[in-house]
Amino acid sequence: xxxxxxxxxxxxxxxxxxxxxxxxxxxxxxxxxxxxxxxxxxxxxxxxxxxxxxxxxxxxxxxxxxxxxxxxxxxxxxxxxxxxxxxxxxxxxxxxxxxxxxxxxxxxxxxxxxxxxxxxxxxxxxxxxxxxxxxxxxxxxxxxxxxxxxxxxxxxxxxxxxxxxxxxxxxxxxxxxxxxxxxxxxxxxxxxxxxxxxxxxxxxxxxxxxxxxxxxxxxxxxxxxxxxxxxxxxxxxxxxxxxxxxxx
Numbered sequence: 218x219x220x221x222x223x224x225x226x227x228x229x230x231x232x233x234x235x236x237x238x239x240x241x242x243x244x245x246x247x248x249x250x251x252x253x254x255x256x257x258x259x260x261x262x263x264x265x266x267x268x269x270x271x272x273x274x275x276x277x278x279x280x281x282x283x284x285x286x287x288x289x290x291x292x293x294x295x296x297x298x299x300x301x302x303x304x305x306x307x308x309x310x311x312x313x314x315x316x317x318x319x320x321x322x323x324x325x326x327x328x329x330x331x332x333x334x335x336x337x338x339x340x341x342x343x344x345x346x347x348x349x350x351x352x353x354x355x356x357x358x359x360x361x362x363x364x365x366x367x368x369x370x371x372x373x374x375x376x377x378x379x380x381x382x383x384x385x386x387x388x389x390x391x392x393x394x395x396x397x398x399x400x401x402x403x404x405x406x407x408x409x410x411x412x413x414x415x416x417x418x419x420x421x422x423x424x425x426x427x428x429x430x431x432x433x434x435x436x437x438x439x440x441x442x443x444x445x446x447x448x449x450x451x452x453x454x455x456x457x458x459x460x461x462x463x464x465x
Contacts, residue, residue, distance in 0.1 A: 222270035222421075223257050231257040233421035234271070241363070244390050244397045246407035247415045248453060254422030255400045259366050262398065263289045275364055285313070288362030292369040294349040296341040302328060302352045303337040309360040327355040331385065347378035354382070358389070365397045372402065380438060383409060391434050405441055408432075408450050416456035426456030
């Protein structure tokens with residue numbers, strides 16, 4: 218992202234002069250106050266909405282529309298109510314070509330990875346909120362995307378389910394070469410998962426702080442109780458509470 222800006226009809230400036238590079242295999246979280254442009258920025262990266270200034274590139278190519286190598290996951294699971302868990306996971310494949318035996322095996326493997334054995338043929342209404350998000354996460358992985366964008370995917374879940382999914386996401390990332398951009402309001406979640414935490418200012422959103430997270434991997438819930446973790450979480454909070462990031 219180079220000097221990205223977004224102004225909506227009516228004059229509201231959501232993002233201003235924001236520049237950021239995320240490397241392959243890097244996990245970057247973005248935190249900031251509500252309305253600071255985090256979700257808008259993610260949609261610009263995904264090619265869902267155009268920026269009004271600046272540019273975005275993925276693997277050296279300008280982003281002008283949605284790309285198959287960029288996957289997006291929202292706070293709500295956005296599952297198709299008339300399709301089963303398995304069919305929802307297979308959707309990224311089915312949209313582009315006929316589903317083959319290898320695709321079916323991979324979808325079943327991903328559902329198993331998220332402890333959804335026995336729920337492959339259940340519909341979303343038959344699943345808990347946490348299970349629905351597991352299906353949505355499996356669907357994201359099914360895309361094979363080299364860039365993964367997650368917009369507060371666990372924000373509506375209870376604390377125990379959220380912790381479990383955080384650990385699963387951390388383990389998946391540690392075995393992946395994909396670049397991940399993760400939006401959250403939760404400082405501890407951001408520090409636990411990330412290689413860097415980007416703090417955005419209040420609207421119009423730009424970068425107030427870029428906090429490196431050099432904690433060793435693999436990480437666990439006990440990582441959050443270490444002095445180093447606490448220092449890093451405080452650095453992120455300081456970024457939110459500084460004049461440039463005020464409003465967090």
